[in-house]
Amino acid sequence: MIDLTTSYLGLRLKNPIVVSASPLCDSIDNLRRLEDRGIGAVVLPSLFEEQLTLEGETLDHDLFRGSDSFAEALNYFPDLTTYNLGPDGYLDLIRQARAHVAVPIIASLNGVSAGGWIRYAREMEQAGAHALELNLYSLVTDPQISGAQVERAYAELVHEVKQSVGIPLAVKLSPFFSAPANIAKRLEEAGAAGLVLFNRFYQPDLDLEQLEVVPSLELSTPHELLLRLHWTAIMFGAAKADLAITGGVHSAHDVMKGVMAGARVTMMTSALLRNGIDHLRVVIRDLSNWMEEHEYPSIREICGSMSLRKVPNPAAYERSNYVRVLSSYSLRSAWNG
Secondary structure, three states: OOEOOEEEOOEEEOOOEEEOOOHHHOOHHHHHHHHHOOOOEEEOOOEEHHHHHHHOOHHHHHHHOOOOOOHHHHHHOOOOOOOOOHHHHHHHHHHHHHHHOOOOEEEEEEEOOOOOHHHHHHHHHHHOOOEEEEEEOOOOOOOOOOHHHHHHHHHHHHHHHHHHOOOOEEEEEOOOOOOHHHHHHHHHHHOOOEEEEOOOOOOOEEEOOOOEEEOOOOOOOHHHHHHHHHHHHHHEOOEOOEEEEEOOOOOHHHHHHHHHHOOOEEEEOHHHHHHOOOHHHHHHHHHHHHHHHOOOOEHHHHOOOOOOOOOOOHHHHOHHHHHHHHHOOOOHHHHHO
16 A cells, blocks of 8 residues: 655644645635645735735735826735735635545645734644645845845745744745855744745736736746755755746656656646646646555655755756766767757
């Protein structure tokens, strides 16, 4: 019997597949369907810092101030009152999920400042969340703010939130740090029990006819997994925090690659949006079959087996492999074509 169980943030999961924060997890009906299809855990949709600010009417005042003189100003902001359930509805979703779903429920906060985070982190814990994921989403446009300042602020924020709750805390990282392994270690020291690699930033597009900046959202592809595998393999063993991969996980092979690189769990959303929730059954079945065919008895046994510290040629993950990769691609066939 193949053992797919794993642990993440101190929680026991029946398999390493987690649904990441998305509208897939915004109702009890969907959560029940995900549980029925075999999911290991769910991350609820993110509650945004702007929504917490809006609840205090501060952002509401700022949005409407000056709108008469610049009528298009409001078009740059989403309708935060209807984006999702809002703070009170979010807490109720946690309570209802704990009452009707058996898999671990991970709440999610998205923002960059302490503000209402401390309060809502506590309230999410009180509502029954098993753990909390901090989605650190920051676009620093001020040239006077250094990377060191940003990293210090992140570590302080994680420390403050962790001091306010007793449940495990995971941090969702950006891939754009100059030294990802270092910031991962600092966030772990600040109280993070888990690190999620990596956040997917949604980039705006340009409408050349209307001369407008327009939102653009693309679902992930399996190719995006490569960056996550690289850094998970590097960080495994260097940090004690549990590692999770999100972005590019579409198949059982993707799950297995993530686990072998060192991830305790792999998070999936785009594949389910493309193929439907029933795709979970296919992935879990294929995962069990692959492990049986290759005579791996358990997920835990192979976690990190292809990490930087365990592969025969660790240089494959380092700069020394750069020239080899470039030289492996020959232009001769293109020239001859």
